[in-house]
Amino acid sequence: MSKINLQSYIEEKNSKGEKVLSIFLTAGYPDKENFIQLALGVLESGADMLELGVPFSDPLADGPVIQASSTQAIKNGVTLNDVFAFCTEIKKRTQKPVVIMSYLNPLFHYGAEKFNEGYKKCGADGLIIPDIIPDEQPQFDEFKITSEELAAFAAPTTSPERMRYIDERKWSFLYYVGMLGTTGQSGAYSDEQIAKIGEAYSKIKNNKMLVGFGISGPDDIKKIRNHCDGVIVGSLIIKKLAEHPGKFEPVYSLIAALKNALHNEKMKNEPA
Amino acid sequence: MSSQSNYHYPDALGHFGKYGGRFIPETLYAPLTELENFYRKIKDTPEFLSELEFYHKEFTGRPTPLTFAENLTKHYGKAAVYFKREDLCHTGAHKINNAIGQILIAIKMGKKRIIAETGAGQHGTAVATVCAKFGLNCTVYMGEKDIQRQAPNVARMKLLGASVVPVTSGSKTLKDATNEAIRDWVTHADNTHYIIGSAVGPHPYPMMVRDFQSVIGTETKEQLQQITGKLPDYILACVGGGSNAIGIFYPFITDESVRMIGIEAAGEGTETKKHAATLGKGSDGIFHGMRTYLIQDDKGQVIEPHSVSAGLDYPGVGPEHSYLHDIKRVQYVSATDKEALAAVKTISRTEGIIPALETAHALAYLEKLLPETKSGEIVVVNMSGRGDKDLATIMNELHIE
Numbered sequence: 258m259s260k261i262n263l264q265s266y267i268e269e270k271n272s273k274g275e276k277v278l279s280i281f282l283t284a285g286y287p288d289k290e291n292f293i294q295l296a297l298g299v300l301e302s303g304a305d306m307l308e309l310g311v312p313f314s315d316p317l318a319d320g321p322v323i324q325a326s327s328t329q330a331i332k333n334g335v336t337l338n339d340v341f342a343f344c345t346e347i348k349k350r351t352q353k354p355v356v357i358m359s360y361l362n363p364l365f366h367y368g369a370e371k372f373n374e375g376y377k378k379c380g381a382d383g384l385i386i387p388d389i390i391p392d393e394q395p396q397f398d399e400f401k402i403t404s405e406e407l408a409a410f411a412a413p414t415t416s417p418e419r420m421r422y423i424d425e426r427k428w429s430f431l432y433y434v435g436m437l438g439t440t441g442q443s444g445a446y447s448d449e450q451i452a453k454i455g456e457a458y459s460k461i462k463n464n465k466m467l468v469g470f471g472i473s474g475p476d477d478i479k480k481i482r483n484h485c486d487g488v489i490v491g492s493l494i495i496k497k498l499a500e501h502p503g504k505f506e507p508v509y510s511l512i513a514a515l516k517n518a519l520h521n522e523k524m525k526n527e528p529a
Numbered sequence: 530m531s532s533q534s535n536y537h538y539p540d541a542l543g544h545f546g547k548y549g550g551r552f553i554p555e556t557l558y559a560p561l562t563e564l565e566n567f568y569r570k571i572k573d574t575p576e577f578l579s580e581l582e583f584y585h586k587e588f589t590g591r592p593t594p595l596t597f598a599e600n601l602t603k604h605y606g607k608a609a610v611y612f613k614r615e616d617l618c619h620t621g622a623h624k625i626n627n628a629i630g631q632i633l634i635a636i637k638m639g640k641k642r643i644i645a646e647t648g649a650g651q652h653g654t655a656v657a658t659v660c661a662k663f664g665l666n667c668t669v670y671m672g673e674k675d676i677q678r679q680a681p682n683v684a685r686m687k688l689l690g691a692s693v694v695p696v697t698s699g700s701k702t703l704k705d706a707t708n709e710a711i712r713d714w715v716t717h718a719d720n721t722h723y724i725i726g727s728a729v730g731p732h733p734y735p736m737m738v739r740d741f742q743s744v745i746g747t748e749t750k751e752q753l754q755q756i757t758g759k760l761p762d763y764i765l766a767c768v769g770g771g772s773n774a775i776g777i778f779y780p781f782i783t784d785e786s787v788r789m790i791g792i793e794a795a796g797e798g799t800e801t802k803k804h805a806a807t808l809g810k811g812s813d814g815i816f817h818g819m820r821t822y823l824i825q826d827d828k829g830q831v832i833e834p835h836s837v838s839a840g841l842d843y844p845g846v847g848p849e850h851s852y853l854h855d856i857k858r859v860q861y862v863s864a865t866d867k868e869a870l871a872a873v874k875t876i877s878r879t880e881g882i883i884p885a886l887e888t889a890h891a892l893a894y895l896e897k898l899l900p901e902t903k904s905g906e907i908v909v910v911n912m913s914g915r916g917d918k919d920l921a922t923i924m925n926e927l928h929i930e
Contacts, residue, residue: 314699314830315708315816318554318715324698336828361552362815366829388552388815392542396550396820410555414718419558434556438716 261354261382263306263429264405267465267486270305276519277487279467280304280494280512281358283312283326284343285335287498295505296347299494302509303516307347308385308489311340311359318387320441322492326499337367341379348380356383356408356429361397369399376402383408383429391423408432409464413453417460424463431464432489433457435481436471441492446477455484475518482519490515536782538849543732546855549848551731553818557711560718565733567638572740577633584629588662591626591744593617595752595909600879601895608762608902610895612882612912613749613777622885622914623745623773624655628724630741632659635722642666642721646710648675648703648769649839649887650682651914652726657691667691670709672702675839681918700833703843707817727770728847731818735847742776749909750780759907763898764789766911767890768861769805769841771850773913778859788860790898791850792890794836795863805834807846808854808861814845821848837866837922838886840914864893870926872896873916885914886922 267277280299285292300307312330316323340357347355357376364372364386376384385408389397394404409423412434423431435454436442458466468481469489478488494508501507538545543565551561571577585591594617598610615623635643643665647653653669660667669686673695676683686693699705707725714723728738746764753761764781766774768791781787796804804810807822814823816831824832824844836842853859864872869886872893877883884892891910902908916923923929 315704317708317711317818318556320712321698328699331830360815362823362825362831363829365813365815366825366827387554388818390551390553390555390558392558393550393552396547412554412556412559414556414559416559434554437556437718439712442716 260380262405263354263356263383264427264465266354267430271486276482276485277305277467278303278512278516278519279306279308279487279489281308281310281489281491283310283323283330283495284340285312285330285333286326286495287329287502289333289335289339292343293346295508296343297350298505298509299512300351300353302512304353304512305487306353307355308358308491309340309344309355311337311357311363313360313363316360318439320439320492322441322495322499326495337363337372337375341375344379344381354382355380356385357381358385358387361386361388364400369401373401385432391426404428410434411457413437413450420457420460424461428464431461431466433466433468433485434470435468438471440470441496442471443473444471445473446471446480451480451484454481458484475514478515478518488519538852539732539736543736545735545849545852548820548851549732549735550820551818552815552820553731554715556715557718557731560714561731561733564638568634568733568737571634571637580633581630584633585626585744589619589625589629590617592748592752595749595756598880601876604879605899607899607904608906608908610899611753611907611909612880613745613909614912615745615773616882616884616888616912616915620651620655620658621917622651622655623742623776624652624726625658626744626776627726627738627741627772628652628655628659631722631724631737632663632665635665635724636663638722640720640722642668642717643724644668644670644710644713644721645724646670646703646706646726648672648706648842649918650675650679650686651840651918653691653693654682654685654689656724657686657689660691661689668713669693670696670706670713672696672700672706674701675703675706678839679918702833703839704831704833711818727772727843728775728849729770729817729819729821729845735819735849738772739775739779739849742772743779745773745776745911746778746780749777753907753909757907760784760787761909762786762788762902762906763908764911765891765894765898765908766791767841767887767913768793768808768846768850769843769887770845771847773911775847775849777909777911778853782858789858790894791859791861792894793861793863794838794841794869794890795865796835796837798865799863803835804863805836805841805843806863807834807844808850809863816845819845819848821845821851822854837869837926838890838919840885840887841890862894864890868893870923873923874927882912883916884912885916886919888913
C-alpha cells in the first residue's frame with residue numbers, strides 16, 4: 258500500500274470540516290500479543306491517525322504515565338524490529354496513516370541505513386522525534402528521511418521569529434506543545450494556554466498544526482478544536498489502559514467521546 | 530577565564546567535533562538560547578569576573594593549595610606528585626566552583642528558583658549552599674536509591690533549606706534525577722534556572738560548566754610555575770560526567786607536552802557488566818540533550834552503570850571528553866572499586882588526606898603510572914573532593930575497625 262502524505266491527508270479531512278484525532282500508543286503496551294488488536298480497535302473507534310511509540314529508557318519529554326508504559330514495554334521485550342512488525346501488520350488492515358514516534362537514541366543505535374530500510378518496508382507514513390530540533394537536523398541527514406515525513410515541534414516558548422523559521426519548511430505536520438512541560442500533565446487547559454495556541458495557529462502558513470500534551474478529555478478538545486487542524490492524545494489513553502488491565506473497551510469508548518467532542522456540529526461558528 | 534589559542538570548541542552550535550549539541554524538546558530551545566546568549570554576553574566582562582573572584586576568595590576558599598605529596602613521592606622515588614586541593618573548597622569538593630558561577634548568572638537573569646540533580650549529593654549540597662547564601666528557592670532531585678545511600682548529604686541539603694525530591698522513575702538514581710530536573714525545567718523555565726552538576730547536558734551547559742571549573746587548571750598552572758617553573762608532565766583526574774577533569778585539563782589542552790589521563794570507574798571490572806567506564810566501554814549515543822559516548826544495550830536503551838562511588842555512577846560523559854578521547858588528546862583509563870578503596874587507605878595513611886571515593890580512582894592510577902615515570906617529572910592529581918561523605922562505605926568495604 259502506498260505511503261500517505263500526512264499534510265494532504267489532514268488537509269483533506271479539514272476540507273470536509275473535520276479535524277484530525279491522532280492517538281498515541283506505546284508500542285507493545287500493555288502487552289505484545291494483543292497490541293495489534295488494540296491498535297486496530299483504536300482506529301476503528303474513531304482515531305484518524307495512529308502514533309506508535311518506540312519505548313525508550315529515558316523519555317525526556319514524557320510524564321510519568323508514558324514513562325511507566327515505556328518501561329513496561331521494554332520489560333515486554335519490545336524492540337524497534339517489533340515496532341516495524343506492528344506497523345506492517347496494522348498498515349495491511351487500515352487505510353489510515355500510521356506514524357512512528359521515537360527518541361533519537363534507539364534509531365541512532367539501530368543505524369541510519371538499517372533504520373531507513375525497516376521504516377520504508379513497514380509502510381509507516383511519518384516519523385516523530387521529540388528530541389531533535391531543526392538546528393540539529395544535519396545530524397539526522399544520514400537517515401535519509403525527508404522533512405515532509407518528519408514532524409516539527411513548536412511550543413509556547415517558541416518565539417515568533419523561530420516559528421517563522423520552522424514554518425519555512427514543509428513538514429508532515431507541526432506538533433504544537435499546547436501545555437508547557439511533559440506529556441500527561443493534569444488539569445484542564447486555561448484560557449491563556451488556549452490563547453497561545455490560537456496565536457500560533459494564526460501564524461502557521463505552510464503546515465498543518467496538531468495540538469498535543471496534557472489533553473485531559475473532551476472538554477479540552479472542545480476548547481482547542483477551533484485553533485488547530487487536529488489534536489494528539491496519548492497519556493489519557495495510556496492511563497485508561499493502565500486503569501483497566503486486560504480490557505480495551507474503556508479505551509474505545511473514550512476515543513469515541515474524544516472524536517465526538519472534536520466533531521460537534523457547532524464547530525464552525527462557535528465562539529473562540 | 531582561560532582561552533586556548535588553537536582549540537576552539539565548542540562551535541557556535543555547541544559541538545565538540547560530532548559530540549555535544551542540543552538534542553532536546555523544542556520547548557527548551559528558548560530557555561537554552563536565552564541562557565547561552567546571556568552567558569556569552571557577561572562571561573568575560575570585568576564586573577562578572579571580579580564578582581566571581583570575590584566569592585571564590587571569600588566563600589569558596591580559593592585559591593586552593595597545590596600540595597606536594599612528599600611521602601608518596603619518596604616512596605616511589607620517581608616523579609614528584611602534587612595534589613590540587615579541591616577537597617579544601619567549601620562543601621568539600623570542586624562542585625561549588627560551578628554552583629557559584631551559575632547562581633550569579635541565574636540572579637542576573639532574574640530567576641527566583643533553582644533546581645538541580647544530584648547523585649552522591651555533593652552537587653546538591655553545593656547548590657543548596659549557594660541558594661542559602663544568595664536567598665533563592667532550591668529544589669534538588671535525587672534518586673530514591675541515592676537518598677538511602679547518601680544520608681549525610683541529604684541531611685546537609687535539608688539543613689541548608691533545600692527541598693529534596695525523591696525520584697522514583699526508571700532506575701531511581703542519578704540519570705533519572707537528571708531526567709526529572711530537565712522535566713521540571715521544561716515546565717518552569719520562565720522563573721527557574723537549572724544548575725546542572727557536571728559538564729554534560731545540552732549546549733551551553735558543557736561549555737559553561739567547563740569554563741567555571743577551569744579555575745582549577747588555571748590556578749594549577751600558576752602555582753606549579755611558581756613552585757617549579759615548569760609545566761606538569763602528567764595530569765590525572767577522575768571522570769564521571771567529567772567536570773573536575775575538564776576543569777583541570779582545559780587550560781593545558783594546547784600545552785602539547787602535558788599528558789592528561791582521565792580515570793573512569795571500572796566498578797567490578799570492565800569485563801563485567803557492573804562498571805561505569807563510559808569512554809572505555811560505551812558507544813556513540815544521544816542522551817540528556819547531548820551526543821556523547823553512552824553505556825547502552827544493543828537496542829539503544831541506557832544501562833544503569835555501577836561504581837562504588839556514587840559520583841561516577843553516570844551512563845554518559847561530558848561531550849568534550851568524548852571528543853578529546855577520539856582525537857586522543859586525553860588518555861582514558863579506568864580503576865576498579867577495589868583499586869579505588871585501596872587508594873583511599875594508602876593516601877589517608879601516607880599523606881594525611883582522606884580522599885573522596887571518586888577522587889580515589891585517579892589516585893589509584895598512580896600505582897600504575899609512577900613506576901613508569903622518571904625522576905624530575907611532575908604529576909598533578911586533581912584531589913576533587915574529600916572523603917568524609919564516604920566514611921560509612923569505606924569503613925564497611927575496607928573492614929577497618
